[in-house]
Amino acid sequence: MxxxxxxxxxxxxxxxxxxxxxxxxxxxxxxxxxxxxxxxxxxxxxxxxIPNKKNIEQKIINDLERYKKLFEEGIITEEEFESKKEDLKSKLNTIIKKD
Known part of the structure; x- marks a missing residue:
C-alpha cells in the first residue's frame, strides 16, 4: 500500500x-x-x-493592425478589411475557447 x-x-x-x-x-x-x-x-x-498561445494571439493582433493600416491607406477596400477582421476575430476566439 x-x-x-x-x-x-x-x-x-x-x-x-x-x-x-x-x-x-x-x-x-x-x-x-x-x-x-x-x-x-x-x-x-x-x-x-504545442505553440505558445501568447505568441499566436499577438500575431493575430499585429495582423489586424496591419490590415487596418492598409485600409486607412486605401490599399484594401472596407469590405476586404471587414472580411479579414472577422477571420482574425474568429481565429482569436477559437484560441481563447481551446483553453
Missing part, C-alpha cells in the same frame, strides 16, 4: 512539469497537470511541441 501511495505521489510531482510548461505557454495548468499525472512521458513530449 505504501508503494502505491509513493508512486501516486511521484506521479503527482511529475505532473507538475507539463503543467507549469503549459501554463507558461498560456494553457490550463490543471488540465496539463492531470495529463502529466496520468501519462507523463506523452504529456511532456506533447507540451514541448
Amino acid at each position: 505504501e508503494e502505491l501511495l509513493g508512486m501516486l505521489f511521484f506521479a503527482a510531482i511529475l505532473g507538475l512539469i507539463p503543467g507549469f510548461i503549459a501554463k507558461s505557454k498560456g494553457y490550463s495548468f490543471g488540465a496539463w497537470w492531470l495529463y502529466g499525472f496520468l501519462i507523463f512521458i506523452v504529456a511532456i513530449i506533447h507540451v514541448l511541441f
